Amino acid sequence: MIVTLVYYAAGVVFTVAAILGVVQVVRGPSILDRVIGSDVLLTTLILVLGAEMVVNGHTQTIPIMVVLAATAAFSTVAVARYVSRQDHPEVEQ
Amino acid sequence: MSAGELLDLAAAVCLLLGALLSLAAGVGLVRFPDALSRLHAATKPQVLGLMFIVIAIALSARSLTVLLALVPVVVFQMLTAPIAAHMIGRAGYRTKNFRRELLAVDELEVAVEQASRDAQFTRLAKAVRDDEPDA
Numbered sequence: 303m304i305v306t307l308v309y310y311a312a313g314v315v316f317t318v319a320a321i322l323g324v325v326q327v328v329r330g331p332s333i334l335d336r337v338i339g340s341d342v343l344l345t346t347l348i349l350v351l352g353a354e355m356v357v358n359g360h361t362q363t364i365p366i367m368v369v370l371a372a373t374a375a376f377s378t379v380a381v382a383r384y385v386s387r388q389d390h391p392e393v394e395q
Numbered sequence: 396m397s398a399g400e401l402l403d404l405a406a407a408v409c410l411l412l413g414a415l416l417s418l419a420a421g422v423g424l425v426r427f428p429d430a431l432s433r434l435h436a437a438t439k440p441q442v443l444g445l446m447f448i449v450i451a452i453a454l455s456a457r458s459l460t461v462l463l464a465l466v467p468v469v470v471f472q473m474l475t476a477p478i479a480a481h482m483i484g485r486a487g488y489r490t491k492n493f494r495r496e497l498l499a500v501d502e503l504e505v506a507v508e509q510a511s512r513d514a515q516f517t518r519l520a521k522a523v524r525d526d527e528p529d530a
Contacts, residue, residue, distance in 0.1 A: 319420065356448075
């Protein structure tokens with residue numbers, strides 16, 4: 303009973319975290335802020351995959367977690383490599 | 396309450412802690428003023444949150460095979476998360492995407508100035524050397 307309640311609470315918290323990540327991706331203002339937001343979204347996705355295994359009592363998505371954990375950083379690196387100065391209009395030079 | 400139920404409860408608590416870290420990252424993203432502060436918030440669930448979830452999986456599955464399969468998840472995340480954070484921090488500093496008035500100390504500024512002075516000196520020295528045959 304308590305365990306089920308905690309599962310629901312974790313689900314709600316994960317949902318709010320993912321929504322905040324999407325909000326940050328939309329809000330920006332610079333490309334770096336957006337890529338940090340997408341990074342948080344992807345991290346939340348990895349955590350949700352793990353949480354779903356605990357809730358449903360199986361271990362089939364562990365390979366997906368491994369692959370995501372190994373490759374999540376590449377997109378961030380690829381974007382951060384090509385950030386230039388004009389990508390953030392609100393900061394003084 | 397049996398041992399299995401206790402372990403399930405511990406797994407659920409670990410799950411909730413990981414979820415709360417993820418929420419902290421989301422709140423930090425929306426509330427913090429610049430990219431470097433947001434980076435600080437975003438990197439919390441990447442390692443500690445993932446470790447909580449992995450512990451929760453291990454506690455609920457209770458098998459050595461699963462535990463061994465979970466080790467690479469944490470290892471790969473620990474290998475790649477600092478690379479991403481480093482690249483964002485580097486890009487954020489170089490494009491001046493942070494509020495200087497929020498910094499207590501900027502140790503990198505000295506190194507950057509020194510490097511640009513060295514580059515200028517090298518350019519001048521090369522220009523002088525190239526001129527010499529004509530003189």
